[in-house]
Amino acid sequence: MRPRLPSSPPAAGVTRRGLLIGGGAGVGLILAWALWPRHYLPNLTADTGETIFGAWIKIGDDGHVTVAVPQAEHGQGVYTALPQIVADELGADWRTIAVEPAPLNPLYANALGADELFETARDTVAGRWRDAHAVRIGMMVTAGSSSVRTFEDDLRQAGAAARVLLCKVAAARWQVDWQACDTRGGFVFHGKDRLRFADLAAEAVRGSLPDALPMRVNEDDTRLSGQSLPRLDAPAKVDGSANFAGDVRLPDMVFASIRQAPGGSSRLVRVDRAAADRIPGVLQVVTNDRWVAAIGNHWWAANRALDALAPRFETQGAIVTSATIRAALQGALDTPGRRLAAVGDVDATFKDARLITAEYQVGLAAHAAVETMTATARFADGRLELWLPTLAPAMARDAAAAAAGIATDRVVVHPMLVGGAFGANLDHRCAEQAAILAVTLKRPVQLTWSRVEDLLHDRFRPPAMARMAARLGPNGQILGWRARIAAPATGQEVAARLFAQDAGFRTALALTPSGDPYAIAGAVPPYRMPAYAVDHHPADIGVPTGHWRSGAHSYTAFFTECFLDELAHLAGTEPLSYRIGMLGGDARLARCLSTAASLGGWEGGIAGSGQGIACHSFRGSHIAVLVEAHVGEGQAVSVDRIVAAVDCGRQINPDLVRQQIEGGLLFGMAAATGGSTGFTRGLPDARGFGDLGLPRLADTPDITVELISSEADPGGVSELAVPPVAPAIANALQAATGYRLRCLPLVPGTK
Incomplete structure (x- = not known):
């Protein structure tokens, strides 16, 4: 889904003619256009009974508070740290906090993460161009230990804004000054009076905000920031209910395993299809110059078929050794x-x-993550859906779209929990391969690299x-x-x-x-x-x-x-x-x-x-x-x-x-x-x-x-x-x- 990206009016003193003159031709024009100011609208979606507060927060009529997190959770605790910032500033009850992956949107771009990943200087013209372009393309990337550093201010502002709106509605009902109200534990308080967030949210979202948002200043034990609160992702990971890409199940889904050509100018030259057909459960074999995939009604059949296929690759040029x-x-x-x-x-x-x-x-050094490369893809009515672990969902979408030969606005990415890897999931080959298979097979497919394949083709x-x-x-x-x-x-x-x-x-x-x-x-x-x-x-x-x-x-x-x-x-x-x-x-x-x-x-x-x-x-x-x-x-x-x-x-x-x-x-x-x-x-x-x-x-x-x-x-x-x-x-x-x-x-x- 492509978010709506309206442009704001030009900044004072900037005109289209000035832009063209100042930018000149070539790079100058590109730089000037990249730095043109724009605004973006949030595109969160609400479940039944939820009220959306901007780009970060949803409050349900049962009292739950959902925080949209644009970073991938791969064990570092981002699904806890970022919601904790919101809960602290909002005055929410930690027991009511939920989390969901944020949709693709430039509002969640992580320019700092891109700079830290590539070790680039932000104070150069090229650095400013990269930052502006990272926002423009919605570069949501989990990298460079940047999550809290990038989003703390935005999350505190979001929590403060929701808190003010809730206090205003409560104050109007009590006929008191809203600035005399406070929040804690999911309630708005004034003296002995209190009202639940859930009872105020639908009305509060229609309110207006002051020019300057008041931030919480009290340093008592009601503050959640600085406390070792329980991880939100831990219970589901402990009891096995957490969903990773390999847990996705879709109607009529098949399973695929793959064997890829070695690096360099290698290409596939031969497979034994007849031998693969004799493996029980094998449904189809898909090949191209760089890989062969076996499709089965379960993954083990598909992976066994690869040995039967005995693929042979031809490599030209120098052979790499230690x-x-x-x-x-x-x-x-x-x-x-x-x-x-x-x-x-x-x-x-x-x-x-x-x-x-x-x-x-x-x-x-190998990544050797517990979770090997995995992606699930479904292609129907010209639209591609992907469920995969990714540290850069917009880039995964673009790569899959190019591989499938469709426009990016026809691709939807569902970011999943990541089973470690710390950098490996910046690689989107598995997403590309799954997209090709889904288009070819015309049915949902889950592609999983074997452990051997994951190590042979690690970056x-x-x-x-x-x-x-x-x-x-x-x-x-x-x-x-x-x-x-x-x-x-x-x-x-x-x-x-x-x-x-x-x-x-x-x-x-x-x-x-x-x-x-x-x-x-x-x-x-x-x-x-x-x-x-x-x-x-x-x-x-x-x-x-x-x-x-x-x-x-x-x-x-x-x-x-x-x-x-x-x-x-x-x-x-x-x-x-x-x-x-x-x-x-x-x-x-x-x-x-x-x-x-x-x-x-x-x-x-x-x-x-x-x-x-x-x-x-x-x-x-x-x-x-x-x-x-x-x-x-x-x-x-x-x-x-x-x-x-x-x-x-x-x-x-x-x-x-x-x-x-x-x-x-x-x-x-x-x-x-x-x-x-x-x-x-x-x-x-x-x-x-x-x-x-x-x-x-x-x-x-x-x-x-x-x-x-x-x-x-x-x-x-x-x-x-x-x-x-x-x-x-x-x-x-x-x-x-x-x-x-x-x-x-x-x-x-x-x-």
Whole structure:
């Protein structure tokens, strides 16, 4: 469904003629048109007995309050945090709060999420163009730990507006000043008088709002913000009633499994249809140049048919292996890079100086989500409906429409709960394939990738290689720092896939300066030093890559915090003091470091202690991690304890923050000790969870998380804990064993 998008009158002093003159031809005109102001109307739909308050809130005649959430729930708690903001400002009873996915509408566009995803600067002309265009196309994207930061103000305004309207109606009935009324627990109060929201909603929605909305200022225990309220999605997930894309059932629906060509210029050349027809339950086989799908009356029949089909693919060009990936990274480092961040003149600082150098490498990391790629599609009367887990529903709609050969306004997307993945569902190949199958079969179809297929065709976190160099001065002071990082241009790659159907956004990408900020995001050290430089050396590894939880920060923090630890040892300085001494005015990160050290019983990282420490600042939040680890039987890395201190600003729901930090610590630990795959003959080596070396319940260390109280604006949380874990483990292993591991995953015996 395409929302109604009326344009507002031009801003004062702006005319069509001025627009054309000011914009000139080409890019100038595009920029001017993109920045033209517009307004958008809400398009929520009401169930029987519900009253709609703007774009965010519905109040039912039974007292329930439904909040529209434009972000995907993939475990991070957004279906709780965003409704909690509304309930707090509205004065609602948490027990009556419900949630539903917001419809596609530019009102819910997440420009900050797009900027954070691609690590772009918002204060440039191109950045402003991208922000404006992201709103224009209704870019609803869940990325960059941006949900609360993007929507808190809108949600508080919505809650305040509904509260004022309800108070006005109640005040009129009581014949008192509406400003003397207040709300709590789903009631409007004035003295001993009270009225339910449900009794006022239908009349209240017809009222008018003051020019300035009064926001709640009381800080007593009636405020819901800051409380660890129960998650709204937890009960349904616990009792199994929560619906994921694989739970959708439609009349006359069939089930499909798929096998796809390897990457590169591969194509399907042969299948054995007769063998597939002999599998009980198989109904049909659909092929094209890139894949073959088997259709059955249940998924297992369809998946078994793929083995019987014995599809053969032909690949032209070079075959990717672990050796070719490493050679591509090495070759990129041996060629000139693109300087994307610098302070001072590091080249002059390094001239004729004795440098300390180290080289680090990280491997491909798989998403390996519990839920494999899944989509359900129905095509009838020229209209396509899709039920799928997606982090960018408008982009999924556009991709499916293009694949099916129909207009986007004939496609309806039903966003479902997401079974983890943290970035994998920015990929919409499954939606495209399901759309093609639904149009071809002329009946509803549910497509589910097998676990093997999901790993074979993952958009992996890219591998990277770094050559670090530094010059030390008196007392170990860092006079100059340089990071040369070879990695694929994953940000550009993701953008090209995500906006393949959007000529406007491709124009915006063309306005971006050369280089890929995404590929080196997080590489600028948080420490005070007179000169530093970060260079990106783009590497073509022959493997499609994608966004993975915390993106490039997951490897740049490893490079930075391990190298800094090495410098501290060379300078003869205790690693914690070395860090804090160079932080300058960054009191928040320094407090995280001192808190983690205090809670963890930091012994200075001395030889034999098995203790390591690392820190990181990310999306407005700060974290320090202390790890105790050792090398156990069979040269396996064992993590015994993790202590994290976090300053993420003001917390909407502390329990959600704690859950995300704990989950992120384990996510980062899994990537540090496993979670990677090599390549052989053009295919990933990992075919199942057992091939990834993931930690099990018995491997889970003792975890302590300290949330530091702060009144700063909320920062990002869901990705925050991932980056510092691997360097903290590596630093701990150096203290335990006496030698430095410089490759992820951390494998004792390699350097």
